[in-house]
Amino acid sequence: MVDNPGLESALLTIRQGGQMARGKALVAGALGIVGSNVAEYLHSQGGWEVVGIARSRPKHQPGWRLVGLDLADATACRKFVASEPGITHLFYAARAPKPQPADEAAANLAMLVNLMEPLQEFAPGFQHACLVHGTKWYGAHLGPFRTPAKEDDARHLPPNFYYDQADYVEGLQKGKSWTWSAVRPALVCGFSLGYPHSVVAVLAVYAAISNALGLPLRFPGTQAGFDGVTQATDVRLLARAMVWTATEPQCANQHLNVMNGDLFRWRNLWDRLARHFGMENGGVQTVTLATMMADKEPLWRSIVEKHGLRPLALSDIVNWNYADVTFRQNWDHISSTLKARRLGLDATVDTEEMFLELLERFREERVVP
Incomplete structure (x- = not known):
């Protein structure tokens, strides 16, 4: 990498x-x-x-x-x-x-x-x-x-x-x-368990839950956050x-x-992420993940059981409040x-390739399906 x-x-x-x-x-x-x-x-x-x-x-x-x-x-x-x-x-x-x-x-x-x-x-x-x-x-x-x-x-x-x-x-x-x-x-990105302040882990788990519910992959932040220039x-x-x-x-x-040395926009990356997860790109739908994911622990347990994943609670993998802040950054970050x-x-490091590689690592480690 x-x-x-x-x-x-x-x-x-x-x-x-x-x-x-x-x-x-x-x-x-x-x-x-x-x-x-x-x-x-x-x-x-x-x-x-x-x-x-x-x-x-x-x-x-x-x-x-x-x-x-x-x-x-x-x-x-x-x-x-x-x-x-x-x-x-x-x-x-x-x-x-x-x-x-x-x-x-x-x-x-x-x-x-x-x-x-x-x-x-x-x-x-x-x-x-x-x-x-x-x-x-x-x-x-x-x-x-x-x-x-x-x-x-x-x-x-x-x-x-x-x-x-x-x-x-x-x-x-x-x-x-x-x-x-x-x-x-x-926006430090890497594979780590027990450290929930990871946007890669957020993406992996959020996609798995959305997919289990039959939903497209929607960007949960703001339109400005989706369009803005940022870095990792x-x-x-x-x-x-x-x-x-x-x-x-x-x-x-x-x-x-x-x-990493380059810049990226979530808007440009989102279609690649959707294809990686085998999902449709659902564009922007602004929600507060800390609120919307508060009742998803039972669903997550069923996903873990169905796919034989590591028995980790959502709180061991992601911090939804951190995700909300990350996806609502309405200004350039350079x-x-x-x-x-x-x-x-x-x-x-090529940032878009980094995201895809790290997301695959979460699969390989049986954290997400």
Whole structure:
């Protein structure tokens, strides 16, 4: 799916006198869609010791080491870091959602502080912290914003926990030998179970339910959302980009937009999606999925039983409120990737092909029929 396969081997390479050097990577939020892909990618490359941390336990143990840790517990974080000598890199993909932005900012800053402070004390060989942010930095969740968005665009009116985290890390790093980076993807897409904030999972389940009811595939958002220009980030590309930013000296202390490299409209993609599911394209019918899907659990159980699917509840796969927000984006959503390209990140992904590939993965994994 990454159109530049030559970058595959280069993304994790640190050049030190012609030799490749790796390290001990701590991945925070290791069970989320981003964190799990970063950990898997690091593990697949060899030479990295990978330690993932997450508050919950997985149903299946991954190939890398996973430790249960609540990042809101400062004492537990300090004890954990003290017990893990040799940490060189932090890939921070953890997030604590809160209803109120101010509470969310405070909680997410505290979690990051609870890791970074003991790393300063107990990890003398620490080299880099990579943070995962996103286009909410530009106010994409609030309404129309300047496009294409560039990394140095003015901030929106806070609170926004991205700002708090960035300001904290920048201040902490001053005078230190380690560096930081922050990536800003948009509409992160990938295969993940137990992580319901996935538009691909939403599409797969929504189509399965519509098909079971004998309905065409209708776009449930707004006409403006259907017609608008937007972008996405394949999580596999994002994982590679994060490791690249963490090991490429030119990316030291930089914010970088990381996107697939193309743009798309749901309007243009929808017919391909309908054909993929063997359904008719029903155009736009604006509904609130959180409301319309509230009674669909019995129907979903019958679909699971009929097709021999994994026994997952709808809530384990999709978040309909997230879907409603995604499909009602009534403004263009475009970020510039010039900065990342100029620094050397030239890998690209065809977004429409990405959607079809990932939807097929959900079938192969027996999540949907």
